[in-house]
Amino acid sequence: MINIYKILKNKLNELLKKVVHFFNTETSYIRNCNQCKFISITEEKQTNKNINHVCLKHRMKVFHRSCYPNIEHLYIYPCESCNGKDFQIRIEGE
Numbered sequence: 001m002i003n004i005y006k007i008l009k010n011k012l013n014e015l016l017k018k019v020v021h022f023f024n025t026e027t028s029y030i031r032n033c034n035q036c037k038f039i040s041i042t043e044e045k046q047t048n049k050n051i052n053h054v055c056l057k058h059r060m061k062v063f064h065r066s067c068y069p070n071i072e073h074l075y076i077y078p079c080e081s082c083n084g085k086d087f088q089i090r091i092e093g094e
Contacts, residue, residue: 031084
């Protein structure tokens with residue numbers, strides 16, 4: 001039997017990825033801190049969900065701002081101190 005929950009979860013994840021892609025464009029006013037070099041741990045590298053994402057430049061906790069805890073979130077909003085102004089793209093290997 002097809003698990004409708006898994007199908008809906010996959011569809012919602014696809015939609016969230018499209019939203020993230022939209023917000024990551026150069027014309028975006030809100031930057032995705034998951035791609036910033038100042039993030040303490042990226043969503044992809046986070047294995048323990050009890051570890052918080054922290055802006056290392058401003059030493060502030062950053063959040064997903066979502067009410068769906070069971071859905072994979074790839075978008076992390078900037079802290080209030082930065083608000084995306086200090087965003088610098090993370091280059092793998094740095």
